[in-house]
Amino acid sequence: MTTQLTRASTPAGLDPLWDPEAVTVVGASADPSKWGYFLARGALRGAQRRAVHLVNRRGADVAGTATVRSLAEIDGPLGLVVLAVPAAMVPDVVDEALERGATGFVGITAGIDRAIGRSGAERELAARIRAAGARLIGPNCLGVVDVQTDLHLAWGEFHPGHIGVISQSGQLGSEIAELAAQRGDGVSRFVSVGNQVDVSAAEALAALADHDRTRVAILYAESFGDGAAVIAAVRRMRAAGKHTIVLTVGASGASRTAAASHTGSMTSSTDVVDAACRAAGALRVATPSQAVDLAVLLSQAPLPTGGRVAVVSDSGGQGAIAADVAEAAGLRVLPFGSDRRGVIASLLPADAGVANPIDLAGAGEQDIEVYARVVETCLQDADVDAVLLTGYFGSYAVDTPDQAARERDVVEMLATAVAAWGKPVVLHSMCAGSSSLDRARELGLPVFSSVECALGALAGAALIGRDEREVPPSELPQRTPRPATGYLGARALLRSVGVDFPEAVEVRVPDDVRAAARQLSAPWVLKADWIEHKTEHGAVVVGIEDAEAAVAELERMRARLGDGAYVLEEMDRSDHAVEVIAGVRTDPTFGPVVLVGAGGTEAELWRDTVLELAPVTVDTACTMVARLTSHRVLTGWRGRPSVDIDALARTIAAISQLGGWPGVSEIEVNPLRASPSGVVAVDALVIMDPEQA
CATH class of the missing domain: 3.40.50.720 (NAD(P)-binding Rossmann-like Domain)
Known part of the structure; x- marks a missing residue:
């Protein structure tokens, strides 16, 4: 690369x-x-x-x-x-x-x-x-x-x-x-x-x-x-x-490419483009x-450093609508503290709204410069990243021409405030066009004809303002032409980069099971090594308590599935565990990508996933986890303890290192059982590149 x-x-x-x-x-x-x-x-x-x-x-x-x-x-x-x-x-x-x-x-x-x-x-x-x-x-x-x-x-x-x-x-x-x-x-x-x-x-x-x-x-x-x-x-x-x-x-759904794993089937092509944009510092619209x-x-105004917006309007209704549209766009319209409200109140009539959104309550008609004074007061607040001025402003030059020069003077004041505080001021005006609005554009004050366009652009600018995602150095072991297949091969590959699994032993005949039972702590899980989606094919049995029960389950599986490699594995019994899916695959355009989502047998039902280009750092993995809708379950839902998020992020980062492994099309770990005591993988799948398999 x-x-x-x-x-x-x-x-x-x-x-x-x-x-x-x-x-x-x-x-x-x-x-x-x-x-x-x-x-x-x-x-x-x-x-x-x-x-x-x-x-x-x-x-x-x-x-x-x-x-x-x-x-x-x-x-x-x-x-x-x-x-x-x-x-x-x-x-x-x-x-x-x-x-x-x-x-x-x-x-x-x-x-x-x-x-x-x-x-x-x-x-x-x-x-x-x-x-x-x-x-x-x-x-x-x-x-x-x-x-x-x-x-x-x-x-x-x-x-x-x-x-x-x-x-x-x-x-x-x-x-x-x-x-x-x-x-x-x-x-x-x-x-x-x-x-x-x-x-x-x-x-x-x-x-x-x-x-x-x-x-x-x-x-x-x-x-x-x-x-x-x-x-x-x-x-x-x-x-x-x-x-x-x-x-x-x-x-669209027609653009999605199904794959043998959840990792490939739960995303669309634009998910990968979005990940590439985040990695590079662009934004898709x-x-x-x-x-x-x-x-x-972006061509006219300073870049906001966050999504906290002050809304200033000469109409209570327009201000309230703007606040709703801002929240829907992912921006935050936070109430001002008492000190800031006091400063704003000193500039406006007694019945003005000063909490955010701000309603000038006719003050602009009495003194047009109040627009600039209130906006600059908002810009001075450390908890404001941008200001939206919405409503009538820009119309004075058309409706009352003797006010045109004064309105342009206010535009100059607004531009001076933007330069002083380095934060954008975005205008939404009812006016289709005026000399004041032309001057605003010249001075770097973007003008929009609809509040949704103004706030949509501001929301995009807030997103694009983040730094490029850090790409970690590779920490892979020396690569072999291709890893072993099956669950045991997937375990070996993933453990080589630091992913934890329960202890397990390969078994093929009853005597193997009895020997393995003496090495492993019960209860156990018995699974067919070579079958991909084990639950769907009856290729896994959990909660086995003694050796002879394990032997009986092996015989039943062999009768249905045939001879081959089976695995007897210690069953994870971590309290308050949450199942997570993580995997990597290679996109034909952008290369390796890593997916994280709500895991288990219902992963495709919930489709709660996030995606980044691989590999990722631990910090980026933490950000991925935080973007999941199921993040609230991981961090403690209704009194449950939080899982070990740091351990989960380290595991995701480790898995991401395997993106682009020679001969491999996809690697999936599902589920990862994340609990307050750590993270352990209890199933994994490697899908070989058809041309190299």
Whole structure:
């Protein structure tokens, strides 16, 4: 993984894609309904910065500019070549352009494999381009835009702003760009990566770390390819002080991949993406609108260090609604202490609400500056991470124009308070637009037209504000090509990393049972070593008290299940034990992941699980346990004693070290019996990789 992370952190050869010395549009068109027209018109916008060549096979003028019929007629460098010709022509155009020293390509054209009649033709094309020292975006992409360098090679209009957009879907990327413009921001760089036969979304994202105009990025991906490269790109963005918001698909039931273990069957693909985002320091959202709302806040305001919000409103009803929406979004609206309430009360009428949410009770109409005074008083509170100002503010400039200048003055005061205290102030205004709200956006005060959008963005910002998850060094014993199979093999593998099991002995015939009974303390458990889900197949018997009873149970099992390795094991009798499931598997994109959840035979029924990329530290394992709904059972429910959470976290961290073990597809421990006296595993399963088993 280290090699992959290093590669992704230094995207090579991409600068000519963002700021080429020249642009050559092959397939420029005079027809305003054609791609070639939009690409040509966009390229000409940067004519003051670079040479622009338009190739039209008929030689027709395009957008009032003369064209050439072929690349051979162009004097000077071709620079970045835009491919907007029929698919069958693309390979010849690329080869000719490479001979002329083209430094990059934007492949708009789709269906090259189909047109050539050969699967893999696109990748062969990309290999020739890379071999010549150039790079390719696409093919089958909507294009690329860079506001900083006056580069506009895409369909549509892009309002300049500070949000980088990297999208596998061109049209969805365009929607994001349009939403950003509607929210008062816009795009800094737009890259539609298309089929990603060369430049990947991860590379394009990593390149934004060095892009001065970009403050935050939105990444839309339907598949992530090299997951390690994506994580590295997000971390590179974080190191540059920038944040990444992720959009993807796969949350539906149809996207889940069933597996032989609970570990594989109880999660969806987006659970793994969420774990990767936590590991890297990004955040996944569900819709383009949510992505843009969060991006606007992150590009304009300081990052909150927590989720404690003060709500200030000039309407009691709007303040109360905001408080409810905030709590539903996972934020906390905590009542102020008596001292803070006293300060706020001194600024407001006697009937104002001062506990949180704050109701100005008409004070803003008497003195508009009270908005700023109350907000700053909230920012001064150590138990407040952010302030929402919701209601009428922003409307004075429209409804009473003589108040416009004073309202803008209040905006200036709010911005000064934000700078002084380093906490965000988010505005939800009833007004569709005013000079005051425009000024607020300019000064880093995000403005939203709905309270749910404002608080949803604030909740996301509070989550994205946490540090990257620490990844522990590996403490694995020397790896063997593959572990032994069956319960005994799983026990041996897990014990090698520190997981505790009861004492056990392999038995095959009655005399083995009698000998084992002399070594082990009763009561015992008898189980068939090779059967995966033992309870479902009658392959386990518990509570056996004497040797002859154990012999009888062995004979009954052999009669049903056949000869083989059976296990006689001491039965765990820990008081107040809670059953937990833990396991690891390898995700094809992001690598090893570790799952923790409510365990036992009903684990799939409750589906109370959390997931992280493996391995995890003990601290991260503690956090995983705390996220479970069943956490309250583990920490003492209705007077029961708490289990040993530290021991449980150490066990989870130990199991996570086995992620990616050679030849192994999944490892599951179910149940782990966690009690006040410690943690012991009483069943385990190893599922071999089918190709290596």
